[in-house]
Amino acid sequence: MMERFYNPVLVKELKLRFRSFKSFSGLMFYLSVISIFIAGFLLLTTEFTGKGFFSPDMSFMMFAVLTIVQMALVLFITPSLTAGAISSEREKQTLNILLTTTQSSTQIIIGKLFSSVAFLVLMLVAGLPLYSLVFLFGGVSPSQLVSIFLFYLVTVIAIGSIGVMFSTITKKTIVSMIATYGSIIFLGGITAFFFFLTMAFHQMGSATGASSSFMTYFWASINPGALMLTLISPSIGDALIELTGIELPVWVTYLIVYVLIIVFSLTVAIKKLRPNMKSNR
Amino acid sequence: MIEIRELTKKYGSFTALDQLNLSLEEGIVFGFVGSNGAGKSTTFSILATLLSPTSGDALINGKSVVTEPEEVRKQIGYMPDFFGVYDQLKVDEYLDFYGASYGIRAAERKVLIPQLLELVNLTNKRYDYVDLLSRGMKQRLCLARALIHDPKVLILDEPASGLDPRARVEMRDILRDLKSMGKTILISSHILPELAEMCDEIGVIDNGKLIAHGNVATIQAQLQGEKRIVVKVAERLHEVRTFFEEDSMISAIDIVDNRSEIAFNYRGTEADQVALLKKAMLADMPIYALSEEEKDLEDVFMSITKGADSQ
Structure with a gap:
């Protein structure tokens, strides 16, 4: 039964990843950044303010900023783990041999993606003890934490899929890496810029009677930062609904768009892995 | 298969x-x-x-x-x-x-x-x-x-x-x-x-x-087409060379390393080769050995790919 679900690429990639010093140093870097951030935050809000105590309000703020910082770190690390998935095999001249085995293109792509996602999940889980410090001080519900982690996972899989797609269609890892970071800048930065731009137009339009609320909603709903803010503080989501007049919660649109990104990216990667074969799956 | x-x-x-x-x-x-x-x-x-x-x-x-x-x-x-x-x-x-x-x-x-x-x-x-x-x-x-x-x-x-x-x-x-x-x-x-x-x-x-x-x-x-024949001569090297030069099926005749050997390309069949040898004996040519130069696969490959290039 287990043999049926056995993915050789996934097992091999996990084995190689955990034997590599790079993985451990990456994990250490991630935990160090989170630790430094938490220690700094606690110092700033207790020692230097002269209060000497940590209120639930502050705990909530720490949770909010930590969530955004963690999202930024995940967005920063994911391409480095996935953008070389196929192109590095090509560069190391191991891809041709892999493609002549009876593994399907789907198995190879999924194995590559899941091995990277597994490592990122490990990073997130390794950061949980630090993250759970906020529970010491209250102000945050466990369900909030769970929903945030689920959306981390969706985002990681989507960015990972984009990375694997670029890694399949480009010949060099460096090109794939640039393209994947470019996609992240678009999703995280350019969408925010467009959000503010369309919001400004919308407000100007409201003054003159015109309205362009859909685009304002759309740009906000595909931005990971905006999603995190609406998850951390539902009042922000309510304000967006009030501003745009669209009742659909941001997380629903985010989920739909990111699932579509995953499906599109993986389909392209699977089709292009063996680009010259008429029969491909 | x-x-x-x-x-x-x-x-x-x-x-x-x-x-x-x-x-x-x-x-x-x-x-x-x-x-x-x-x-x-x-x-x-x-x-x-x-x-x-x-x-x-x-x-x-x-x-x-x-x-x-x-x-x-x-x-x-x-x-x-x-x-x-x-x-x-x-x-x-x-x-x-x-x-x-x-x-x-x-x-x-x-x-x-x-x-x-x-x-x-x-x-x-x-x-x-x-x-x-x-x-x-x-x-x-x-x-x-x-x-x-x-x-x-x-x-x-x-x-x-x-x-x-x-x-x-x-x-x-x-x-x-x-x-x-x-x-x-x-x-x-x-x-x-x-x-x-x-x-x-x-x-x-x-x-x-x-x-x-x-x-x-x-x-x-x-693919060989022409054979390369090597003839060992006891004496009168130049006279033997002139004898072979007169044969229409022989080309690219050389004295090998200025020793007592003559090499040439031969287009004829085995029967033609027997007739040539007989003729040489009758003409009292001082030949004591005649052999076909072995070509290995690399030589064959080189010669036929050269031929294909020139087409």
Whole structure:
């Protein structure tokens, strides 16, 4: 039964990843950044303010900023783990041999993606003890934490899929890496810029009677930062609904768009892995 | 076993393979000769389902590389001319990974791996890291990998390239063992003369076209055309040379190294050759030996590809 679900690429990639010093140093870097951030935050809000105590309000703020910082770190690390998935095999001249085995293109792509996602999940889980410090001080519900982690996972899989797609269609890892970071800048930065731009137009339009609320909603709903803010503080989501007049919660649109990104990216990667074969799956 | 029909591969305006036709029986060892860029690797890549042809098809054990690549992959073991290995993976893990990639069950892999390592003389390297092996060992390991799913056909692109003489001999011995196991082996090599003795058939490819196909002796006989004859002369060297120069079937006559030998190209048949010898004896030419210069496969290859270039 287990043999049926056995993915050789996934097992091999996990084995190689955990034997590599790079993985451990990456994990250490991630935990160090989170630790430094938490220690700094606690110092700033207790020692230097002269209060000497940590209120639930502050705990909530720490949770909010930590969530955004963690999202930024995940967005920063994911391409480095996935953008070389196929192109590095090509560069190391191991891809041709892999493609002549009876593994399907789907198995190879999924194995590559899941091995990277597994490592990122490990990073997130390794950061949980630090993250759970906020529970010491209250102000945050466990369900909030769970929903945030689920959306981390969706985002990681989507960015990972984009990375694997670029890694399949480009010949060099460096090109794939640039393209994947470019996609992240678009999703995280350019969408925010467009959000503010369309919001400004919308407000100007409201003054003159015109309205362009859909685009304002759309740009906000595909931005990971905006999603995190609406998850951390539902009042922000309510304000967006009030501003745009669209009742659909941001997380629903985010989920739909990111699932579509995953499906599109993986389909392209699977089709292009063996680009010259008429029969491909 | 292998049927190649009108196989053509074009890259833009460049034709890498031009309507290649080839039919190979089961269990034979086929040597593919050609200079760099002649189309050997392109042919092998198409057979290994890594490239699709622009037109034409190739069938391996009745399965089309174009429409049934998944089935073809089960039938073939492929060894590319250049390949890499994974860092930080041990020899047995390397074979285990590829075994699993071919859908072989874990219990079977445990039995198979030591057997394959024994076949390629790497038993003592089982727990060594793959990237630390020598080039010859990596080549042998790659061959073991290509054999892990017990394929009927082996496609080996330059398996001996970059190997030292000892590693080449070891590789040749392994290929002999595989031949005796009844595998159909397609092999390309720059050192084909060394492998010629174990090849049942040879194909010569040049500019994407198959210009000769058959067993080694047939190809030599077919393509040599003119023989190079060497005559040993006891005395009166220049007189003997003048005698041969008068024969219309003789050309490119030379005195070899200014010694008592004359060499020339001869276009005639064996009967013509007997008549020439008789004539020389009657003319009292002081000849004490006449022999045909042996051409090895490399010479034949060089001469026929030169001919194809000039066409």
